[in-house]
Amino acid sequence: MNSFYSSLKVMGLFCFVRCIIGPRLFRINAVDGKEGRIYDPNILEAWSDYIIKSLTLAWGLGVYSSPAIAAILYRKGYFTVDGISSLGRLVSLVGVTLLGTIFFRGLGRYMNYDYVTFLNVLESEKSNINKVIKTGLRRYDFEFHDWPVSFRWNDVEGDKSKPPIFVEKPSSRSSIFMTLGAIPCEILSYIAIHTFGRRLIYPGTVKLLQAAVVNRIFHLCFQYGAERFKLITRDGNAIDSVFVDRRSKKEFPNGETLVICCEGNAGFYEYGAMATPLEAGYSVLGWNHPGFGGSTGVPFPSQETNAIDVVIQFAIHRFGFMPENIMIYAWSIGGFPASWAAMNYPDIKGLILDATFDDILPLAKARMPPSWGPLVGRTIRNYMNLNNAEQVIRYPGPFLLIRRVRDEMICTSDSSPLQTNRGNDLLSKVLQYRYPKLITPETRWALEASLTLDKDSLITLWHQYEVDEDICAATVRSYIEEKSASFPMSIGDDMTMEQKLQLMFYLVQKHMVDFDSTHCTPLPVELFQQPWDPEALLNQTESSDDQEKIKE
Structure with a gap:
Protein backbone atom coordinates (compact mmCIF):
# COMPACT_ATOMS: atom_id res chain seq x y z
CA MET A 1 0.00 0.00 0.00
CA ASN A 2 2.83 2.40 0.88
CA SER A 3 4.57 1.65 -2.42
CA PHE A 4 1.30 2.35 -4.25
CA TYR A 5 0.99 5.82 -2.67
CA SER A 6 4.69 6.44 -3.33
CA SER A 7 4.22 5.65 -7.02
CA LEU A 8 1.25 8.02 -7.16
CA LYS A 9 3.41 10.78 -5.67
CA VAL A 10 6.16 10.10 -8.20
CA MET A 11 3.64 10.08 -11.04
CA GLY A 12 2.13 13.31 -9.76
CA LEU A 13 5.54 14.96 -9.51
CA PHE A 14 6.46 13.78 -13.00
CA CYS A 15 3.19 15.15 -14.38
CA PHE A 16 3.78 18.49 -12.66
CA VAL A 17 7.28 18.76 -14.12
CA ARG A 18 5.91 17.94 -17.56
CA CYS A 19 3.29 20.66 -17.09
CA ILE A 20 6.08 23.14 -16.41
CA ILE A 21 8.23 22.24 -19.41
CA GLY A 22 5.46 21.00 -21.73
CA PRO A 23 4.37 22.68 -24.98
CA ARG A 24 1.67 25.28 -25.32
CA LEU A 25 -1.67 23.76 -26.30
CA PHE A 26 -3.63 25.80 -28.87
CA ARG A 27 -6.67 23.81 -29.88
CA ILE A 28 -8.53 20.54 -29.38
CA ASN A 29 -9.53 19.41 -32.89
CA ALA A 30 -12.71 17.67 -34.01
CA VAL A 31 -11.93 13.95 -34.43
CA ASP A 32 -14.28 10.92 -34.59
CA GLY A 33 -17.40 13.03 -34.15
CA LYS A 34 -16.01 14.95 -31.18
CA GLU A 35 -16.50 18.69 -31.46
CA GLY A 36 -13.40 20.83 -31.87
CA ARG A 37 -12.71 23.92 -29.79
CA ILE A 38 -10.04 26.39 -28.80
CA TYR A 39 -8.12 25.25 -25.71
CA ASP A 40 -9.37 27.16 -22.67
CA PRO A 41 -6.57 27.72 -20.10
CA ASN A 42 -7.49 28.67 -16.56
CA ILE A 43 -6.69 32.16 -15.34
CA LEU A 44 -3.39 31.14 -13.72
CA GLU A 45 -2.04 29.62 -16.94
CA ALA A 46 -3.48 32.38 -19.15
CA TRP A 47 -1.87 35.25 -17.23
CA SER A 48 1.42 33.41 -16.82
CA ASP A 49 1.53 32.67 -20.55
CA TYR A 50 0.77 36.31 -21.32
CA ILE A 51 3.68 37.48 -19.15
CA ILE A 52 6.07 34.94 -20.70
CA LYS A 53 5.12 35.93 -24.25
CA SER A 54 5.47 39.62 -23.37
CA LEU A 55 8.96 39.09 -21.95
CA THR A 56 9.92 37.00 -24.99
CA LEU A 57 8.67 39.71 -27.35
CA ALA A 58 10.55 42.37 -25.38
CA TRP A 59 13.73 40.27 -25.61
CA GLY A 60 13.32 39.92 -29.36
CA LEU A 61 12.81 43.66 -29.79
CA GLY A 62 15.82 44.27 -27.55
CA VAL A 63 18.06 42.04 -29.66
CA TYR A 64 17.14 43.80 -32.92
CA SER A 65 17.44 47.26 -31.38
CA SER A 66 20.52 46.43 -29.25
CA PRO A 67 22.81 48.99 -30.96
CA ALA A 68 20.38 51.84 -30.17
CA ILE A 69 19.80 50.55 -26.64
CA ALA A 70 23.56 50.31 -26.02
CA ALA A 71 24.01 53.91 -27.19
CA ILE A 72 21.23 55.14 -24.90
CA LEU A 73 22.64 53.25 -21.90
CA TYR A 74 26.08 54.69 -22.57
CA ARG A 75 24.74 58.24 -22.62
CA LYS A 76 22.82 57.58 -19.42
CA GLY A 77 26.03 56.50 -17.69
CA TYR A 78 25.19 52.83 -17.26
CA PHE A 79 28.62 51.70 -18.56
CA THR A 80 30.14 52.25 -15.12
CA VAL A 81 30.57 49.90 -12.18
CA ASP A 82 27.44 51.23 -10.46
CA GLY A 83 25.50 51.25 -13.73
CA ILE A 84 26.45 47.69 -14.59
CA SER A 85 25.53 46.64 -11.05
CA SER A 86 22.09 48.23 -11.47
CA LEU A 87 21.60 46.50 -14.80
CA GLY A 88 22.62 43.22 -13.19
CA ARG A 89 19.99 43.61 -10.49
CA LEU A 90 17.37 44.42 -13.12
CA VAL A 91 18.30 41.33 -15.17
CA SER A 92 18.20 39.18 -12.01
CA LEU A 93 14.74 40.53 -11.16
CA VAL A 94 13.49 39.76 -14.68
CA GLY A 95 15.01 36.26 -14.48
CA VAL A 96 13.37 35.50 -11.14
CA THR A 97 10.06 36.84 -12.46
CA LEU A 98 10.34 34.63 -15.53
CA LEU A 99 11.15 31.49 -13.52
CA GLY A 100 8.31 32.18 -11.09
CA THR A 101 5.91 32.76 -13.96
CA ILE A 102 6.92 29.47 -15.60
CA PHE A 103 6.32 27.69 -12.30
CA PHE A 104 2.84 29.18 -11.89
CA ARG A 105 1.99 28.41 -15.52
CA GLY A 106 2.87 24.78 -14.83
CA LEU A 107 0.68 24.85 -11.75
CA GLY A 108 -2.22 26.20 -13.80
CA ARG A 109 -1.76 23.47 -16.38
CA TYR A 110 -1.57 20.82 -13.65
CA MET A 111 -5.01 21.89 -12.45
CA ASN A 112 -6.47 21.78 -15.99
CA TYR A 113 -8.05 18.44 -16.92
CA ASP A 114 -7.74 19.09 -20.68
CA TYR A 115 -4.02 19.80 -20.47
CA VAL A 116 -3.24 16.78 -18.28
CA THR A 117 -5.23 14.56 -20.65
CA PHE A 118 -3.26 15.98 -23.57
CA LEU A 119 0.05 15.27 -21.79
CA ASN A 120 -0.94 11.64 -21.21
CA VAL A 121 -1.75 11.21 -24.90
CA LEU A 122 1.53 12.91 -25.90
CA GLU A 123 3.64 10.67 -23.66
CA SER A 124 1.87 7.60 -25.01
CA GLU A 125 2.56 8.65 -28.62
CA LYS A 126 6.24 9.36 -27.92
CA SER A 127 6.67 5.79 -26.72
CA ASN A 128 5.15 4.49 -29.99
CA ILE A 129 8.00 2.66 -31.71
CA ASN A 130 6.08 2.34 -34.99
CA LYS A 131 6.12 6.15 -35.49
CA VAL A 132 2.49 6.12 -36.63
CA ILE A 133 0.62 9.00 -35.02
CA LYS A 134 -2.73 7.79 -33.73
CA THR A 135 -6.04 9.61 -33.69
CA GLY A 136 -5.61 10.63 -30.05
CA LEU A 137 -2.75 13.05 -30.69
CA ARG A 138 -4.34 14.37 -33.88
CA ARG A 139 -7.01 15.88 -31.66
CA TYR A 140 -4.49 18.44 -30.45
CA ASP A 141 -2.74 21.40 -32.02
CA PHE A 142 0.29 22.38 -29.93
CA GLU A 143 3.85 23.68 -30.14
CA ASN A 387 21.63 29.48 -58.72
CA ASN A 388 18.36 27.86 -59.79
CA ALA A 389 19.07 27.80 -63.52
CA GLU A 390 22.16 25.63 -63.03
CA GLN A 391 19.99 23.05 -61.30
CA VAL A 392 16.96 23.22 -63.60
CA ILE A 393 19.03 22.53 -66.73
CA ARG A 394 20.17 19.29 -65.07
CA TYR A 395 16.56 18.15 -64.74
CA PRO A 396 15.38 16.27 -67.86
CA GLY A 397 11.67 16.17 -67.12
CA PRO A 398 8.59 18.36 -67.78
CA PHE A 399 9.09 21.94 -66.62
CA LEU A 400 6.71 24.93 -66.37
CA LEU A 401 7.48 28.52 -65.40
CA ILE A 402 4.66 30.78 -64.16
CA ARG A 403 5.68 34.40 -64.70
CA ARG A 404 4.03 37.27 -62.82
CA VAL A 405 3.72 40.12 -65.33
CA ARG A 406 3.87 42.84 -62.63
CA ASP A 407 6.29 41.03 -60.32
CA GLU A 408 8.03 43.66 -58.21
CA MET A 409 10.32 41.27 -56.32
CA ILE A 410 12.30 39.27 -58.89
CA CYS A 411 12.96 42.15 -61.27
CA THR A 412 16.10 44.30 -61.27
CA SER A 413 14.27 47.52 -62.20
CA ASP A 414 11.00 48.78 -60.73
CA SER A 415 10.32 50.83 -63.84
CA SER A 416 10.33 47.79 -66.16
CA PRO A 417 9.27 44.73 -64.12
CA LEU A 418 8.40 42.55 -67.11
CA GLN A 419 11.54 43.31 -69.11
CA THR A 420 13.90 42.78 -66.14
CA ASN A 421 12.04 39.82 -64.63
CA ARG A 422 14.68 37.19 -63.82
CA GLY A 423 12.19 34.51 -64.77
CA ASN A 424 12.97 35.51 -68.37
CA ASP A 425 16.62 34.63 -67.79
CA LEU A 426 15.66 31.33 -66.16
CA LEU A 427 13.54 30.23 -69.12
CA SER A 428 16.11 31.48 -71.61
CA LYS A 429 18.89 29.42 -69.99
CA VAL A 430 16.74 26.29 -69.83
CA LEU A 431 15.64 26.56 -73.47
CA GLN A 432 19.17 27.29 -74.63
CA TYR A 433 20.40 24.12 -72.92
CA ARG A 434 17.54 21.91 -74.08
CA TYR A 435 17.37 23.19 -77.68
CA PRO A 436 20.86 24.46 -78.60
CA LYS A 437 20.21 24.22 -82.37
CA LEU A 438 17.19 26.50 -82.04
CA ILE A 439 18.60 29.03 -79.57
CA THR A 440 21.66 30.24 -81.47
CA PRO A 441 23.39 33.64 -81.66
CA GLU A 442 21.28 34.31 -84.77
CA THR A 443 17.93 33.58 -83.06
CA ARG A 444 18.65 34.66 -79.51
CA TRP A 445 17.45 38.21 -80.18
CA ALA A 446 14.01 36.87 -81.08
CA LEU A 447 13.86 34.78 -77.88
CA GLU A 448 14.80 37.75 -75.70
CA ALA A 449 12.29 39.95 -77.54
CA SER A 450 9.47 37.42 -77.08
CA LEU A 451 10.16 37.18 -73.34
CA THR A 452 9.71 40.93 -72.88
CA LEU A 453 6.30 41.07 -74.55
CA ASP A 454 2.93 41.03 -72.87
CA LYS A 455 0.27 38.49 -73.86
CA ASP A 456 -1.37 40.60 -76.59
CA SER A 457 1.96 41.51 -78.18
CA LEU A 458 3.04 37.89 -78.13
CA ILE A 459 -0.14 36.86 -79.97
CA THR A 460 0.64 39.49 -82.59
CA LEU A 461 4.15 38.06 -82.93
CA TRP A 462 2.69 34.58 -83.46
CA HIS A 463 0.50 35.87 -86.28
CA GLN A 464 3.39 37.79 -87.80
CA TYR A 465 5.54 34.65 -88.05
CA GLU A 466 2.57 32.39 -88.90
CA VAL A 467 3.19 30.02 -86.01
CA ASP A 468 1.08 26.88 -86.45
CA GLU A 469 0.81 24.97 -83.18
CA ASP A 470 -0.20 21.69 -84.85
CA ILE A 471 2.75 21.77 -87.23
CA CYS A 472 5.19 22.58 -84.41
CA ALA A 473 3.81 19.72 -82.31
CA ALA A 474 4.11 17.34 -85.25
CA THR A 475 7.70 18.49 -85.80
CA VAL A 476 8.68 17.75 -82.21
CA ARG A 477 6.88 14.40 -82.34
CA SER A 478 8.68 13.35 -85.52
CA TYR A 479 12.04 14.25 -84.00
CA ILE A 480 11.35 12.20 -80.85
CA GLU A 481 10.19 9.21 -82.90
CA GLU A 482 13.31 9.36 -85.06
CA LYS A 483 15.83 10.09 -82.30
CA SER A 484 14.81 10.47 -78.64
CA ALA A 485 13.27 12.83 -76.09
CA SER A 486 16.52 13.29 -74.16
CA PHE A 487 18.12 16.70 -73.73
CA PRO A 488 19.86 18.51 -75.24
CA MET A 489 17.97 17.96 -78.50
CA SER A 490 19.49 18.62 -81.91
CA ILE A 491 16.11 19.60 -83.34
CA GLY A 492 16.38 22.61 -85.65
CA ASP A 493 19.76 21.70 -87.10
CA ASP A 494 18.38 21.46 -90.65
CA MET A 495 15.66 24.14 -90.42
CA THR A 496 15.38 27.51 -92.07
CA MET A 497 15.54 30.65 -89.94
CA GLU A 498 11.77 31.10 -90.19
CA GLN A 499 11.10 27.52 -89.07
CA LYS A 500 13.46 27.91 -86.13
CA LEU A 501 11.69 31.06 -84.98
CA GLN A 502 8.28 29.44 -85.31
CA LEU A 503 9.30 26.42 -83.25
CA MET A 504 11.08 28.58 -80.69
CA PHE A 505 7.98 30.73 -80.09
CA TYR A 506 5.93 27.54 -79.75
CA LEU A 507 8.31 26.15 -77.10
CA VAL A 508 8.25 29.41 -75.14
CA GLN A 509 4.47 29.18 -74.97
CA LYS A 510 4.63 25.55 -73.83
CA HIS A 511 7.12 26.21 -71.03
CA MET A 512 5.76 29.50 -69.66
CA VAL A 513 2.38 30.80 -68.47
CA ASP A 514 1.83 34.49 -67.75
CA PHE A 515 -0.16 35.63 -64.72
CA ASP A 516 -1.13 39.31 -64.66
CA SER A 517 -0.36 39.98 -61.01
CA THR A 518 2.25 41.09 -58.51
CA HIS A 519 4.59 38.74 -56.62
CA CYS A 520 2.46 37.78 -53.62
CA THR A 521 -0.96 37.25 -55.20
CA PRO A 522 -2.22 33.67 -54.68
CA LEU A 523 -2.08 31.64 -57.89
CA PRO A 524 -5.55 30.94 -59.37
CA VAL A 525 -6.34 27.26 -59.67
CA GLU A 526 -7.00 27.55 -63.43
CA LEU A 527 -3.32 28.45 -63.98
CA PHE A 528 -2.08 25.44 -62.04
CA GLN A 529 -1.43 22.78 -64.66
CA GLN A 530 0.83 19.84 -65.27
CA PRO A 531 3.95 20.86 -67.22
CA TRP A 532 4.08 20.11 -70.91
CA ASP A 533 5.78 16.79 -71.68
CA PRO A 534 7.18 16.41 -75.24
CA GLU A 535 6.94 12.63 -74.97
CA ALA A 536 3.16 12.92 -74.53
CA LEU A 537 3.02 13.99 -78.18
CA LEU A 538 3.75 10.38 -79.13
CA ASN A 539 0.27 9.45 -77.92
CA GLN A 540 -1.38 11.96 -80.22
CA THR A 541 -2.53 11.04 -83.71
CA GLU A 542 -0.68 12.90 -86.38
CA SER A 543 -2.77 13.96 -89.40
CA SER A 544 -1.62 13.36 -92.94
CA ASP A 545 -1.85 17.11 -93.64
CA ASP A 546 0.67 17.82 -90.89
CA GLN A 547 2.99 15.15 -92.32
CA GLU A 548 2.86 16.76 -95.75
CA LYS A 549 3.49 20.24 -94.32
CA ILE A 550 6.55 19.00 -92.41
CA LYS A 551 7.95 17.35 -95.54
CA GLU A 552 7.48 20.58 -97.48
Missing part, protein backbone atom coordinates in the same frame (compact mmCIF):
# COMPACT_ATOMS: atom_id res chain seq x y z
CA PHE A 144 5.77 21.63 -32.67
CA HIS A 145 9.00 21.12 -30.72
CA ASP A 146 7.32 18.34 -28.68
CA TRP A 147 5.71 16.59 -31.65
CA PRO A 148 6.83 12.93 -31.95
CA VAL A 149 9.26 12.11 -34.76
CA SER A 150 7.55 10.40 -37.71
CA PHE A 151 10.49 9.84 -40.07
CA ARG A 152 14.28 10.14 -40.07
CA TRP A 153 16.51 10.50 -43.10
CA ASN A 154 18.22 7.17 -42.30
CA ASP A 155 15.02 5.18 -41.64
CA VAL A 156 15.42 3.65 -45.10
CA GLU A 157 18.50 2.37 -46.83
CA GLY A 158 19.44 4.82 -49.57
CA ASP A 159 20.81 3.93 -53.01
CA LYS A 160 24.56 4.28 -52.46
CA SER A 161 25.15 4.16 -56.24
CA LYS A 162 23.36 7.52 -56.63
CA PRO A 163 24.88 10.08 -54.26
CA PRO A 164 23.22 13.51 -54.16
CA ILE A 165 24.12 15.87 -56.99
CA PHE A 166 25.27 19.40 -56.22
CA VAL A 167 26.19 22.28 -58.51
CA GLU A 168 29.77 23.25 -57.82
CA LYS A 169 30.51 26.87 -56.96
CA PRO A 170 32.71 28.67 -59.50
CA SER A 171 36.34 28.23 -58.52
CA SER A 172 38.95 30.93 -58.88
CA ARG A 173 42.70 30.51 -58.75
CA SER A 174 44.54 33.08 -56.67
CA SER A 175 47.97 33.53 -55.22
CA ILE A 176 48.72 33.26 -51.54
CA PHE A 177 49.00 37.05 -51.34
CA MET A 178 45.55 37.51 -52.86
CA THR A 179 44.17 34.90 -50.46
CA LEU A 180 45.64 36.68 -47.46
CA GLY A 181 44.43 40.03 -48.74
CA ALA A 182 40.90 38.68 -49.06
CA ILE A 183 40.69 37.65 -45.39
CA PRO A 184 39.11 40.97 -44.26
CA CYS A 185 36.45 40.60 -46.99
CA GLU A 186 35.81 37.01 -45.91
CA ILE A 187 35.29 38.16 -42.34
CA LEU A 188 32.88 40.88 -43.47
CA SER A 189 30.99 38.38 -45.62
CA TYR A 190 30.64 35.98 -42.72
CA ILE A 191 29.39 38.70 -40.38
CA ALA A 192 27.00 40.11 -42.99
CA ILE A 193 25.33 36.80 -43.87
CA HIS A 194 25.01 35.63 -40.25
CA THR A 195 23.47 38.91 -39.04
CA PHE A 196 21.28 40.92 -41.39
CA GLY A 197 22.07 39.13 -44.66
CA ARG A 198 20.17 35.89 -44.25
CA ARG A 199 17.29 37.70 -42.58
CA LEU A 200 16.95 39.96 -45.61
CA ILE A 201 16.97 36.92 -47.89
CA TYR A 202 14.71 34.83 -45.62
CA PRO A 203 12.60 37.25 -43.52
CA GLY A 204 10.42 34.31 -42.48
CA THR A 205 13.13 33.31 -39.99
CA VAL A 206 12.58 36.49 -37.95
CA LYS A 207 10.75 35.42 -34.81
CA LEU A 208 8.87 38.71 -34.59
CA LEU A 209 7.34 37.99 -37.98
CA GLN A 210 6.52 34.42 -36.97
CA ALA A 211 4.83 35.70 -33.83
CA ALA A 212 2.51 37.76 -36.03
CA VAL A 213 1.49 34.68 -38.02
CA VAL A 214 -1.41 33.00 -36.25
CA ASN A 215 -1.09 29.21 -36.20
CA ARG A 216 -3.56 27.81 -38.72
CA ILE A 217 -2.67 24.12 -38.69
CA PHE A 218 -6.08 23.36 -37.16
CA HIS A 219 -7.71 24.99 -40.21
CA LEU A 220 -5.90 22.57 -42.52
CA CYS A 221 -6.87 19.66 -40.29
CA PHE A 222 -10.51 20.70 -40.11
CA GLN A 223 -11.10 21.65 -43.76
CA TYR A 224 -8.80 19.21 -45.58
CA GLY A 225 -8.14 16.38 -43.13
CA ALA A 226 -4.43 17.23 -42.97
CA GLU A 227 -1.95 15.23 -40.91
CA ARG A 228 1.13 16.78 -39.31
CA PHE A 229 4.56 15.15 -39.21
CA LYS A 230 8.03 15.80 -37.83
CA LEU A 231 10.89 14.77 -40.13
CA ILE A 232 14.55 14.64 -39.07
CA THR A 233 17.10 15.61 -41.71
CA ARG A 234 20.65 14.42 -42.29
CA ASP A 235 22.02 17.42 -40.36
CA GLY A 236 19.66 16.92 -37.40
CA ASN A 237 17.05 19.58 -38.16
CA ALA A 238 13.39 18.91 -37.43
CA ILE A 239 11.18 19.75 -40.41
CA ASP A 240 7.55 20.69 -39.79
CA SER A 241 5.41 19.13 -42.53
CA VAL A 242 1.75 18.48 -43.25
CA PHE A 243 0.09 16.00 -45.62
CA VAL A 244 -3.36 15.95 -47.24
CA ASP A 245 -4.23 12.57 -48.80
CA ARG A 246 -6.78 12.58 -51.65
CA ARG A 247 -6.06 9.10 -53.02
CA SER A 248 -8.96 6.72 -53.72
CA LYS A 249 -11.48 9.54 -53.43
CA LYS A 250 -13.82 9.89 -56.40
CA GLU A 251 -14.41 13.58 -55.82
CA PHE A 252 -10.66 14.21 -56.33
CA PRO A 253 -9.60 12.80 -59.73
CA ASN A 254 -6.12 14.30 -59.31
CA GLY A 255 -5.65 12.72 -55.89
CA GLU A 256 -3.29 9.98 -57.12
CA THR A 257 -0.71 12.68 -57.89
CA LEU A 258 1.20 14.21 -54.98
CA VAL A 259 2.22 17.88 -55.14
CA ILE A 260 5.13 18.79 -52.86
CA CYS A 261 5.08 22.54 -52.15
CA CYS A 262 8.16 24.70 -51.54
CA GLU A 263 7.31 28.07 -49.98
CA GLY A 264 8.76 31.54 -50.51
CA ASN A 265 11.12 33.50 -48.27
CA ALA A 266 8.31 34.65 -45.98
CA GLY A 267 5.85 31.85 -46.64
CA PHE A 268 4.65 29.05 -44.39
CA TYR A 269 2.63 26.02 -45.37
CA GLU A 270 -0.22 27.35 -43.21
CA TYR A 271 -0.57 30.41 -45.49
CA GLY A 272 1.45 29.71 -48.62
CA ALA A 273 1.44 27.80 -51.88
CA MET A 274 -0.51 24.74 -50.66
CA ALA A 275 -3.88 26.41 -51.22
CA THR A 276 -3.73 26.22 -55.03
CA PRO A 277 -3.00 22.47 -55.51
CA LEU A 278 -5.44 21.70 -52.68
CA GLU A 279 -8.17 23.56 -54.53
CA ALA A 280 -7.19 21.70 -57.70
CA GLY A 281 -7.85 18.38 -55.94
CA TYR A 282 -4.32 16.98 -55.64
CA SER A 283 -2.78 15.17 -52.70
CA VAL A 284 -0.44 17.75 -51.16
CA LEU A 285 2.65 17.63 -48.92
CA GLY A 286 3.79 20.95 -47.48
CA TRP A 287 6.83 21.74 -45.35
CA ASN A 288 8.42 24.75 -43.69
CA HIS A 289 11.96 25.90 -44.44
CA PRO A 290 14.58 25.34 -41.70
CA GLY A 291 14.02 28.11 -39.16
CA PHE A 292 10.41 28.70 -40.30
CA GLY A 293 7.45 27.86 -38.07
CA GLY A 294 8.13 24.63 -36.21
CA SER A 295 11.16 23.70 -38.32
CA THR A 296 14.57 24.06 -36.70
CA GLY A 297 17.81 25.22 -38.28
CA VAL A 298 18.73 28.06 -40.63
CA PRO A 299 17.83 28.14 -44.36
CA PHE A 300 21.35 27.94 -45.74
CA PRO A 301 21.54 25.97 -49.02
CA SER A 302 22.89 22.76 -47.44
CA GLN A 303 20.10 22.69 -44.85
CA GLU A 304 17.50 23.48 -47.51
CA THR A 305 18.59 20.57 -49.69
CA ASN A 306 18.67 18.18 -46.73
CA ALA A 307 15.15 19.29 -45.86
CA ILE A 308 13.61 18.71 -49.30
CA ASP A 309 15.49 15.41 -49.57
CA VAL A 310 13.93 13.98 -46.39
CA VAL A 311 10.51 15.30 -47.46
CA ILE A 312 10.70 13.39 -50.76
CA GLN A 313 12.04 10.26 -49.06
CA PHE A 314 9.15 10.49 -46.61
CA ALA A 315 6.63 10.74 -49.45
CA ILE A 316 8.13 7.76 -51.25
CA HIS A 317 8.77 5.37 -48.36
CA ARG A 318 6.01 6.27 -45.89
CA PHE A 319 3.10 7.02 -48.24
CA GLY A 320 4.16 4.92 -51.23
CA PHE A 321 4.14 7.63 -53.92
CA MET A 322 6.37 6.70 -56.85
CA PRO A 323 8.51 9.57 -58.22
CA GLU A 324 6.54 9.52 -61.50
CA ASN A 325 3.43 10.41 -59.46
CA ILE A 326 5.07 13.37 -57.70
CA MET A 327 5.06 16.97 -58.91
CA ILE A 328 7.07 19.69 -57.19
CA TYR A 329 5.53 23.16 -57.03
CA ALA A 330 7.62 26.08 -55.81
CA TRP A 331 6.97 29.75 -55.30
CA SER A 332 9.69 32.43 -55.37
CA ILE A 333 12.82 31.43 -53.42
CA GLY A 334 11.34 27.96 -52.97
CA GLY A 335 12.63 27.37 -56.49
CA PHE A 336 16.05 26.54 -55.04
CA PRO A 337 15.12 23.40 -53.04
CA ALA A 338 12.57 22.49 -55.74
CA SER A 339 15.11 22.62 -58.58
CA TRP A 340 17.66 20.72 -56.46
CA ALA A 341 15.07 18.01 -55.83
CA ALA A 342 14.20 17.82 -59.54
CA MET A 343 17.88 17.50 -60.39
CA ASN A 344 18.29 14.64 -57.90
CA TYR A 345 14.94 12.94 -58.62
CA PRO A 346 14.78 13.20 -62.43
CA ASP A 347 11.85 10.74 -62.71
CA ILE A 348 9.31 13.05 -61.03
CA LYS A 349 6.15 13.92 -62.96
CA GLY A 350 6.98 17.59 -63.32
CA LEU A 351 8.49 20.79 -61.91
CA ILE A 352 6.38 23.97 -61.60
CA LEU A 353 8.21 27.18 -60.69
CA ASP A 354 6.04 30.18 -59.85
CA ALA A 355 7.59 33.67 -59.67
CA THR A 356 11.09 32.19 -59.54
CA PHE A 357 14.45 33.59 -60.62
CA ASP A 358 17.50 32.13 -62.32
CA ASP A 359 20.15 33.42 -59.90
CA ILE A 360 19.79 35.43 -56.71
CA LEU A 361 23.00 37.44 -57.21
CA PRO A 362 21.63 39.98 -59.73
CA LEU A 363 18.61 40.55 -57.48
CA ALA A 364 20.81 41.05 -54.41
CA LYS A 365 23.07 43.52 -56.22
CA ALA A 366 20.07 45.48 -57.52
CA ARG A 367 18.87 46.09 -53.95
CA MET A 368 22.20 47.07 -52.43
CA PRO A 369 24.36 50.19 -52.96
CA PRO A 370 26.61 49.81 -56.02
CA SER A 371 29.70 50.23 -53.85
CA TRP A 372 28.73 47.03 -52.01
CA GLY A 373 28.88 44.99 -55.22
CA PRO A 374 32.10 43.03 -54.50
CA LEU A 375 31.01 42.23 -50.92
CA VAL A 376 27.53 41.16 -52.08
CA GLY A 377 28.99 38.95 -54.80
CA ARG A 378 31.44 37.24 -52.45
CA THR A 379 28.79 36.74 -49.74
CA ILE A 380 26.17 35.30 -52.10
CA ARG A 381 28.54 32.92 -53.87
CA ASN A 382 30.07 31.66 -50.61
CA TYR A 383 26.96 31.34 -48.46
CA MET A 384 23.71 31.77 -50.45
CA ASN A 385 24.51 30.58 -53.96
CA LEU A 386 20.90 30.10 -55.05
